[in-house]
Amino acid sequence: MSEILQRLPEFLGNHPILSVAFFGLLFAVIASEAGRLFRGYKEVTPAELTKLINTENALVVDVSSQADFEKGHITGSRHVAMSQFDPENKELAKVKERPVAVVCRNGQTSAGAAARLVKAGFTKVHTLGGGTGAWVAADLPLVKGKK
Missing domain, CATH: 3.40.250.10 (Rhodanese-like domain)
Structure with missing residues (x-):
């Protein structure tokens, strides 16, 4: 696990489009689930x-x-x-x-x-x-x- 965390900055630097896409999708999923939770x-x-x-x-x-x-x-x-x-x-x-x-x-x-x-x-x-x-x-x- 620690090796993955050590190599994470290198991966993010080498793959900026994948990184932005991942964090964008992660944000969209979290926002969607939060909206579902609080919609009433x-x-x-x-x-x-x-x-x-x-x-x-x-x-x-x-x-x-x-x-x-x-x-x-x-x-x-x-x-x-x-x-x-x-x-x-x-x-x-x-x-x-x-x-x-x-x-x-x-x-x-x-x-x-x-x-x-x-x-x-x-x-x-x-x-x-x-x-x-x-x-x-x-x-x-x-x-x-x-x-």
């Missing part, structure tokens, strides 16, 4: 979401487009278009203490909605990692149609 909501798997729905009566809000929602959504989820998503809505305000899971088609859009819920004072906010695609990949059913 948790990303869950399909199994964890099923448990939340069954044991804690979680409200599932689907922020997919209307067309994607009609193609398939989680049973009991409520559709709210991202353009109309308002965490201050009086219906949402009634469930501030209940777990709320935000879902979208691929898991990207739901993060923005979840952040807005946390900012509005919701304490138990979750997103489905991978969206409804992960739900289907876990062999869980989707309901088609408007409701």
Whole structure:
């Protein structure tokens, strides 16, 4: 181990591009993990979401487009278009203490909605990692149609 530490300055001097790339990637990973830790909501798997729905009566809000929602959504989820998503809505305000899971088609859009819920004072906010695609990949059913 001590030999590696003795040769490290020589390696860094001989390979500046690799060194900068390594430290850049290291910083990016640390920043990403720190952001995940302090963002205020948790990303869950399909199994964890099923448990939340069954044991804690979680409200599932689907922020997919209307067309994607009609193609398939989680049973009991409520559709709210991202353009109309308002965490201050009086219906949402009634469930501030209940777990709320935000879902979208691929898991990207739901993060923005979840952040807005946390900012509005919701304490138990979750997103489905991978969206409804992960739900289907876990062999869980989707309901088609408007409701």
